Amino acid sequence: MTATPAELAALIPDGATLALAPDYSGCSLATIRELVRKGASGLRLVGLPQLGLQADLLIAAGCVAGVETAAISLGELGLAPAFDRAWRAGSVTVTESTCPAIHAGLTAAEKGVSHLPLAGVIGSDLVGLRPDWRLGPDPFTGEPGLLVPAIRPDFLLFHAAVADRSGNVWIGVRRELMLAAHAARRTLATVEEVVAHDLLADDLWAAGTIPALYVERVATAPAGAAPVGLRNRYGPDRAWLAAYAEAARDPASCKTFIDAWLRDG
């Protein structure tokens, strides 16, 4: 039995840390819409490793208290307008990061250890913005080293093409979702379709599949990644995205736009 996006959204309590994929990976806009609809609040978003439209919509609707991310934007359409406004107002806290530090933090959580060492980064002013990072000599080489703490999100929420009846979810090459599913306490997914065959029975499928072991609930949501699109299935709705980027620059027109988006789905 699969759930609905509204049922997934209902599982995510206010104040939860929620890992979200960037627009090119797997975005469950269908569930984001339900989070907005239910009036979610105090969410702390983690970018995998950056944030896009999902985050900006949640921020525009007042659902978000903070973000930890390497970047947040609407891609070629520029800055994320609602985030920019919230950042200026100080209503959303930002934990600045860099892509590999987020991957390393999730990898530490995946392995059940408190931290991982990370190459590079020393020399960047970013280190000074992260009092929770540790600098010190590598115990094996004596070289300067950087340690980043584990990142264990309360939830991973994503959208993918296919799940099976057992709740195994196929993600193909989007393996940042596999990493995040291993790291997160609970994983929720929407999919285009639920297939009758066992995804783990055939290696061609199994190699790109998150086992149900890690997945708490799956909901069916055809076109659930619209308007950002889903790899190999459907592309972004560029007209919608451009209209949002324009409307979201002003709080009143942003609200009108999001109200219409809620009505349409």
Added chain:
Amino acid sequence: MAEPERLLVMIGVIARLLRGLRHVAVGASSPVPAAAALVARELGRGRPTVSILGSETSNPFTDGGRELFDCAAQGRLDAFFLSGAQIDATGAVNLLGLGEPGRMRRRFMGNFGAPYLASLVPNVILFRTDHGVRTLVEKVDFVTAPGVEGRWLVTDRAVFRRQAGRLRLVSWHAGEMAETVRAATGFAFETAHDAGETPGLEAAAAAQLRGPVGAVLREVYPAFAAQLT
């Protein structure tokens, strides 16, 4: 962004810098480097391998977002590209924002992978498509990534390379002179003794842009691709 003719010159410069490399990766918001890397790949008959973040057709990675970064730390990535809200006289870049760190008055998209890649990838090419006194500054407000010796900066007006701690003018594009570049730059610089006009985009490279490279660009950077043609 700059006029299409200037963008084509930038693409030509960067494509020449990539000749002979094995593996080149292109990050977010980098249309000019994406075009240049694809041109280099086509003219090099498949070499370098080009990985474009966000592309379904030009991305060989199969282990998720971390694979690019793991490649870099192991020395498997030869070149990468960085722009910045500010680029300074030492070649340091600022992707984060303007004002004092921790109390910035304006924030851009974020640091992405730059703090890491800049110190691990041997050839990091800086680019900026709107060369001006506000973007090319004496000192960045925030060091996303420090500059290193030998680093190239390619803009829509000129080409610089860092020597003896500071960027030095190597060439200026058609329509510019050392003096016009100086007037548009927020840091003082020396001019290389053999500096001259930047060579234009080769005909073979232009043909690639109209053909297979254009098709990939339309997938990842549709607005940019439309501007070029």
